[in-house]
Amino acid sequence: MITFVALPILLPFIFIISLLVFRSDRLAGWLGVFGSGLLILLSGYLFILVQKHGVIALQMGGWEAPFGITLVVDFLSAIMLVVAALIVFSIAIYALRFLPKTIRLNRFFIFFFGLTMGLNGAFVTGDVFNLFVWFEVMLMSSFVLITLGRTKEQLEGGIKYMSLNLIGSLLFLAGVGLLYGKTGTLNMAHLAEILKNDNQAILMNTSAVLFFVAFGIKAAVFPLYFWLPASYHTPNITISSLFAGLLTKVGVYTFIRFFTLFFVHDQQFWHQLLLITAGFTMVAGGMAAAAHYETRRILSYHIISQIGYMIMGLGIFTPLAIAGAIFFTIHNMIAKTNTFLVAGMIAKARGTFELKEVGGLFKQSPFLAILFMVPAFALAGVPPISGFFAKFILIKAGLENGNYVITAVAILTGMLTLYSMIKIWNEAFLKAQPANEYASTPFKKLKFAEYFPSVLLGATSILMGLFAAYLFDFTMNAANQLIDPSLYIETVLKG
Amino acid sequence: MEIILAIVVGLLYTVGVYLLLRRSILKFIIGLIFMSNATNLLVFLSAGLVPGSPAFVQAGSGSSAPLADPLPQALVLTAIVIGLGIVVFTLALKYKFFETTGTDDLDQLKKTDN
Amino acid sequence: MNSVILQLAAKYLRWLLISFAVLALLRGHNNPGGGFIGGLMAGLAIVYKGFAFNAFQVKEKLLKRPERYMGLGLFLILLSFIPSVFAGKPLMTGIWITVPVPFFSGIKLGTPFLFDIGVFFTVIGVTLLFVFSLTQKK
Known part of the structure; x- marks a missing residue:
């Protein structure tokens, strides 16, 4: 049973091997969909196991806890695994129809699974250096993915993406x-135990600042986000949506993990810093999104703006x-990916991402309009869908704790x-098609494989809204587990 | 000895940061290499230096001689390998970029911004 | 580079280097050496001939498709995980068996060794891939 903890890492690994051996593109597509489907089942099973046991830990190689590498799944890791698997699955289906002919499916899926492996590894690991290794696995796969196809913009975006993320990795390692x-x-867990009773814990601030900047770069918070809008709109829309849903959220996950588990000294300073960063991140992202007229750029700035909410939840503490931050993160992963998927469909229907050129x-397709409406409403926080409850919890927490400024900013x-969602809606769906070269593009009816991923994610968003109470209970349990990590520490250290 | 190496780490970081601020992409990458080596040295130093001592001894030998901490050595080895992979990738990327655009100037990279 | 001496030497030196790499792999568990170092040496030995002839386009058996080395290596790594699962121990626990060989006191074989061979082949593949991506012309 306990070996299942390692399977989220091993499963993508097995599929990488089979993709290296069988090089047919047709088979690669099937393998991609099958593998990510299996991943959903596996994470679902882990999720059920965790609900029964609280925390599960696997000591790799039989080495006892502080000496070996430990893989740990707690409530937070489990829910992140499930949501990530769901997104990976929908992107795998989406890739079959939306990748251009210049990108070989085999190549794409090798690095797709590489990214998934790094991602799951980062969620599961209980060791700081191991986390660094998984970050690098993820980063290297994403380097290759972002330059697949090798257009001029992609190489340029790739250089920007690479340079800032590498500096982030170096700071991470220095922090380690x-x-x-x-x-x-x-x-x-051992760190948490040591630092809990350490009266010199304030010395850890040097290390904590390095981690803060490193994760800040990965999560794209306020002064460190510039790589994101400069690179996310350059690759194919499939790859953009994969990154949009997953990469920055790993940064947020590590923020939550580190600053609840063992960097808990000097709380006033850190929470103040987190809140200030969160506020600026929200505003900067939101303002920049309002100024743009290219769907992918608008949505890229939106990612940044919404990272602010998650950091805000952590800062209120x-x-x-x-619980609100966790709720928001999972809601945002799903809705954000979905908006990117719909942006891809709009671009496929008209041949451009420029909102001024389409309409x-x-x-022509009320169905596409509904597909867009669900994630857009979710992101904007319209009541029946997931985003409303996520924001509601965060704002309620902010008011209860007396953090009025950040709540107002939120x-x-x-x-x-x-405003930006309405802008996309008005420009792409409501206004008449301007008379230009794109007007004559015939509108093709969407195929099942094209709209299915979006339907899947949209339905999840709506269900998250309808069953918000259950999900809230779960995130509340996860938050309690984070605030009082004694079970985590005990499970890891005492086996 | 530690203090000398600590100063070396600082120097390497200085050189790295200086090169990161240059306009040429190649110099930028060399700067990254300097910084990554500085970081590796920093991690290696974190356990303190125990010169001339082994990291492993025979089980049950009961010797009280000082031991070197094996963990940072293993960490640095992993970090060096990862660094190698990343440097090769950045060089390949830079090469492809130079092939398609014919420029090595970071100031020319303004098309995907804003 | 177009040197006759290097080209002639490359033919024979390559196999010497590869056997040295295998030696490094075999002694690696408790002594300096191991899969990574051996793999780097073997990878460079394979690349060596390409450098001597100044041509990576050369259709040569060992140089073609570095991915297959990686596939093999990763597969061996995966295989090395399996015994620990069936032995009911945590994943990646080293399982050792002693093979009785005449004239020796028995050779110890274990999953860490299999893991090392896997690393060896993966690193060969990665090295070839690195060199190709930096030397290929359009």
């Missing part, structure tokens, strides 16, 4: 070095706020989000 120098361990899509940013 200082952490080890002070504590002599890199096992997260009450159980309710952290009249509502008349509400205002919600308006900005609504």
Whole structure:
């Protein structure tokens, strides 16, 4: 049973091997869909196991906890695994129809599974250096993915993406070095135990700042986000949506993990810093999104703006706020990917991502309009869908804890989000098609494989809204587990 | 000895940051290499230096001689391997970029911004 | 580079280097060496001939499709995980058996060794891939 903890890493690994051996593109497509489907089942099973046991830990190679590498799944990891698997699955289907002929499916799926492996590894690991390794696995796969096809823009975007992320990785590693120098361990649970009773824990701030900047770059928070809007719109839309849903959220996950588990000293300073960063991130992303007229750029700035909400939840640091941050993260992963998928469909129907050049899509395809409406409403926070509850929890937590400024900023940013969603809606769907070269493009009816991923994610968003109470209970449990990590520490260290 | 190496780490970071601020992409990549080596040295130093001592001894030998900490050595080895892979990838990327655009100037990279 | 001496030497030196790499792989568990170092050496040995003839387009058996080395290597790594699962121990636990060989006191074989061979082949593949991606012309 306990070996299942390692399977989210091993399963993509097996599929990478089979893709290296069988090079047919047709088979690669099937393998991709099959593999990610299996991943959903597996994460679902892990999710059920975790609900029964609380925390599951696997000591790799039989080495006892502080000495070996531990893989741990708790509530937070489990829910992240499930949501990531769902997104990976829908992207695998989407890739079959939306990747251009210049990108070989075999190549794409090798690095697609590489990314998935790194992602799952980062969610599952309980060791700081191991986390670094999984980050690098993920980063290298994403380097290759972002330059697949090798157009001029992609190479340019790739250089920007690479340079800032590499600097982030170096800071991460430097942080690991200082952490080890002070504590002599890199096992997260052991770190938590050591730092809990350490009256010199304030010395950890040097290390914590390095981690803060490193994760800040990965998660694209305020002064460190510039790589994201410069690169996310360059690759094929399939790859953009994969990145949009998953990559920055790993940064947020590590933020939550580190700053609830063992960087818990000097709380006033860190929470203040997190809140300030969160506020600026929200506003900067939201304003920039309002100024743009290219769907992918608007949505890229939106990613940044919404990272702010998740960091805000962490900064308020009450159980309710952290539950809100987790709720928001999973809602955002699903809805954000979905908007990118729909943007791809709009571009396929008209041949461009420029909103000024398209229009009249509502008349031509009300179905596409509905597909767009669900994630757009979810992101803007319209009541029956998931986003409303996510924002509601966060704002309630902010008011209860007396963080009025950040709450006001969050509400205002919600308006900005609504504005940019309405902008896409007006430009792409409502206004008449301008008379230009794109007007004559015949509208092709969407095929099943093209709209199915979006329907799947949209339905999940709606279900998350309808059954928000159950999900809230779960995230609340996860948050309590994070605030009081004694079970986590005990399971890892005492087996 | 540690203090000298600590100064070396600082120097390497300085050189790295200086090169990162240059306009040429190639110099930028060399700067990254410098910084990654500085970081590796930093991680290696984090356990302190125990010169001339082995990291492993025979089980049950009961010797009280000082031991080197094997963990940072293993970490640095992994980090060096990862660094190697990343440097090769960046060089390949730079090469392809130069082939398609014919420029090595970071100031020319403004098309995907804003 | 177009040197007759290097070209002639490459033919024979290559196999010497590869056997040295295998030696490094075999002694690796408790001594300096191991899969990674051996793999790098073997990879460079394979590339060596390409450098001597100044041509990676050369249709040569060992140089074609570096991915297959990686596939083989990763597969061996995966195989090395399996015994620990069937032995009911945590994943990646080393399982050792002693093979009785005449004239020796028995050779110890274990899953870490299989893992090392896997790393060896993966690193060969990666090295070839690196060199190709940096030398190929349009």
